[in-house]
Amino acid sequence: MTLDVVASDIFVAEECEQFARSVDGFLAAHAAPEAIDRWRDAKCVDRATWTAAAEAGLLGISVGEAYGGAGADFRFEAIITKAIGHRGADALTISLHNAVILPYFSSFGTEVQKRRWLPKFCSGECLTAIAMTEPAAGSDLQGMKMTARKCDGGWRLSGQKTFISNGQIADVILVAAKTDPAGGSRSISLFIVDARGDPQGFRRGRNLDKVGQEGQDTSELFFDDLFVPDGALLGGTVGRGLPQLMEKLPQERLIIAWQAMAMIERALDETIRYTRERPMFGQTLADFQNTQFKLAEYKTQAVVCRVFVDHCTDLLVRGELTAELASMAKYWASEELTKIVDGCLQLFGGYGYMLEYPIARMFRDSRIHRIYGGASEVMKLLIARNL
Incomplete structure (x- = not known):
């Protein structure tokens, strides 16, 4: 139950749909549950997976063609982030590589720096x-x-x-x-x-x-x-570091909002499936009004959040996303994520506390979103400056 049906039309272009299918195909082959477990045990993603991602054309997707990339816009970074989050493959930090770090080189690097490094980043030679x-x-x-x-x-x-x-x-x-x-x-x-x-x-x-x-x-x-x-x-x-960081942090925060959004959608998918299958008192857990009301709340919160994140994505693609709106997106999506995942875990009962269930791992994995890229409290300060 992804929320694409309520999204704006920014992702309906044929090239977006084709790219989404190719990303899903790559993840099906290289980010299966056993691979994710392997990464978790090793505490990092193996280099072979990164090489495969480069060969699939996923690294440096937004880098200009002259430097080895595809020259795509931010929508394609969002598609990668969504697909990774829907599979629970968040350890594969393609979005960090692509949409957080490489833009510094593309936007601020000298011509020598861009020609030296960007092709290596796109090919997977350098992470x-x-x-x-x-x-x-x-x-x-x-x-x-x-x-x-x-x-x-x-x-x-x-x-x-x-x-x-x-x-x-x-x-x-x-x-x-x-x-x-x-x-x-x-x-x-x-x-x-x-x-x-x-x-x-x-x-x-x-x-x-x-x-x-x-x-x-x-x-x-x-x-x-x-x-x-x-x-x-x-x-x-010399001395340009802080302005460079301030210019690129809004995109980083929107990426975190997309990560949160993808995990929200996955949590809802897993919880709806579980409640429909879980027998209780001669019916299923989904038949109870409390379950229906809770899931209705969570879906509404998710839809509202998704529409706003889509709106911010549209603004970024048009070069109009402000630091204030990016802070709102990061703050709101991160906070909604932890609330929704916590509520979904509750519907799993004791099984929600077992790590073999994805909802338990999401409960642990979701907490960082309120901290990295600027804590929620810092986001509020940035928003308050424009009151």
Whole structure:
């Protein structure tokens, strides 16, 4: 019971429908339940799956054709995100690679940087991560302690990052660091770190244990006077990091809203199926008025959320999505997700507490959506600035 029937017409184009079928075909072959279990046990997605995704044309879908991509718009990133969420394959962080990190290179990279890196990202030769968060600096980016000190021919990076998705498998990491210790809006720059071979001065920490999303590797990263050449400064201009981050965070937040939306739809599918099959007092659980009322509430909440997320997607494609609306989408979808998944789990009764049931895993996996990409409380602050 996906909610495409209530969506706007932004996804009805033939090329969108064809692409959605190809994504579903890829996931059926490479993200079956046994593969997802394997990722969860290994705490990361194997490289072969990423290679297969590149061969299927799923990596760098929005990158320009001149750099190895398909030149598609954000709708196609949303299609990938939806399909992954509907299968519970969230550990496969294609959306992070495609729609969160690669846009920094496409929008801000020099021509040399784009020609060097974007084809490798599209081919799967290089996987990516972005390192912003630190042990004492999450949503407060200006509070970061990581430094980049100018030296002959380049920069020396020193500091620590944490909660970095793809930290174990990334070949190239976009690192935020302070280039001006005096602070201010021009104090941060972004650096392209070639992490292949774990160069001297760079170390990957442990793969962190988390409440949920176990199949997605999340790491600590350590930089001890790591040298990067001048050409590693994204865009070639110092002090542009914070404006670059502020420009791209709305798209990241809309991706998180789509992740939440896909999990909401999956939770409803699983719960409706279960309640129709579960016998109770001579009838099924779905026959009880309480069940019907609860599912009616959840479906209504889901439809309202989906229409808004679709609207924001349409605005983004047209270049009109504001930071305020993106914050609303991320905040609302994340909050609705945890409420709906919790309510759906309740309808499963004791079985909802058993991890072999998808709803139990969704209960654990959903919690992070209210935190990463900017906590719900931070989203409210950003929304309140425009009151």
